[in-house]
Amino acid sequence: MKSGIHPEYTTTEVVCSCGSTFTTRSTAKGGEIRVETCSACHPFYTGKQRVLDTAGRVAKFQAKYAKVTAAKKK
Template structure:
């Protein structure tokens, strides 16, 4: 690597909105990064995830008008 062209790599403290902190390394000069969510408070990692089954446009159409018969059923008629 060329000398003098790379940013300094310093120890950095990451502070989450929930109060959790951990150490990492970064090129950010202030030595501190503030984040809104981390693995300690994000719903995906904590298991408190809300599962939404919204369904798509096709599912809404089928619920409204019923499923269309397959090609085999149309050919036999």
């Protein structure tokens, strides 16, 4: 087996945007990984549901493609 081909596996601190931190091991350089969600703030783990603005997204989609569907009907 070749020596020196694998990256160094070091202790890394993971920092979430909610302020939670935990330590793990990783090959990432710098010793720190920043994430947007973790088990302390993710809705699946906390049991809290987030309400998405689906109505606004649907209206935006329909307005965007209304011209295309009208042109196809002609």
